[in-house]
Amino acid sequence: MTAGARRLTLLIMSTQQSAIRALENDKDFRSLDDVWWDAVKARDRSFDETFFYSVKTTGVYCRPSCASRLAKRENVSFFASRQDAEKAGFRPCKRCKPDQLPLHQDYAQKVAEACRLIETHEALPSLEQLAAQAGMSPYHFHRIFKSIVGVTPKAYADAHRQRRVREHLEGSSTVTNAIFDAGFNSSSRFYANSASVLGMTPSDFRAGGANAEMRFAVGQCSLGSILVAATDKGITTISLGDDPETLVRDLQDRFPKATLIGADPGFEDTVAKVVGLVEAPETGLDLPLDIRGTAFQHRVWEALRAIPPGTTATYTEIAERIGMPKAVRAVAAACAANKIAVVIPCHRIIRTDGSLSGYRWGVERKRALIARETKP
Secondary structure, eight states: OOHHHHHHHHHHTTTSHHHHHHHHHOTTOOOHHHHHHHHHHHTOGGGTTTOEEEETTTTEEEOTTOOSOOOOGGGEEEESSHHHHHHTTOEEOTTTOTTSOOHHHHHHHHHHHHHHHHHHOSSOOOHHHHHHHHTSOHHHHHHHHHHHHSSOHHHHHHHHHHHHHHHHHTTOSSHHHHHHHTTOSOHHHHHTTHHHHHSSOHHHHHTTSTTOEEEEEEEEETTEEEEEEEETTEEEEEEEESOHHHHHHHHHHHSTTSEEEOOOHHHHHHHHHHHHHHHOGGGOOOOOBOOOOOHHHHHHHHHHHTSOTTOOEEHHHHHHHTTOTTOHHHHHHHHHHOOBTTTSOGGGEEOTTSOBOOOTTOHHHHHHHHHHHHOO
């Protein structure tokens, strides 16, 4: 074990008397005060809420990340909690406000409250109303909301209402009732984007795809069974699996009343082209797609399609490429929602440490796809 690793292990154990004695005998040992003082000098935000420090000459206590002028070491004391600092007679710093939530936590809490307000109100609260509840200006609230959630308040509300429409369509007596029950104040606003959200008209979706026609075929490739399905607009599904019947049942479950047309010689040619892409990614696929999702999901999926074969990217990098560096989790959710394998190459996304993240069609298939694309 290296000296650094030994120090870290001993520091973790420092609450135990045996570890304290070991620390005292370790020639490389740095006291906890030394570690905390380094954090104060670096204004290291990662130590916030871990400890607080006080300054004797000013009578205040601060967070480690406080941007105030650095005090002299001899005037600084450390406390494990804000309560301990206040019991010692120190008052909270007016700059870093250590007696309140850290700013990033405060923002996250206010955005979460705004999301709940959007989800529970029939009519979408105005930007001004949401900002007033959060105690921010509309411009500042809009920027903070987008940086945390990944989309604007309006886009979040639209996505929530679209999900509610899908749920209401399955049980409502009429399409119009479902649209209004979901929070849309006019049916025209929903119908304007219904095809991209549902993949068909609301009436057809409510009927389980009763009036929709989908051609599909199942083939075999080196990764197992592959199912390709398409509407008249283009490919809507590419699934991989071990059992052809399971793939077909999944498609039927999504659209139980749709007219599924199989054994079409012309469409089997389309499947052959998709199989060719799986086996030789560098060939590309020049076929239309019928991609269904929210505006944010479309942005993520377009960014995925821009990743060249043989290369990979992280969720963080994709978030940065679409101009939303803090929307990493939302990017991951959009990748997970992708139903068009290989063509929308979510298999090219890896974790920051280089390891493989989850994959709808199995991590082993993801590993095989990446290996195939990166081979010399």
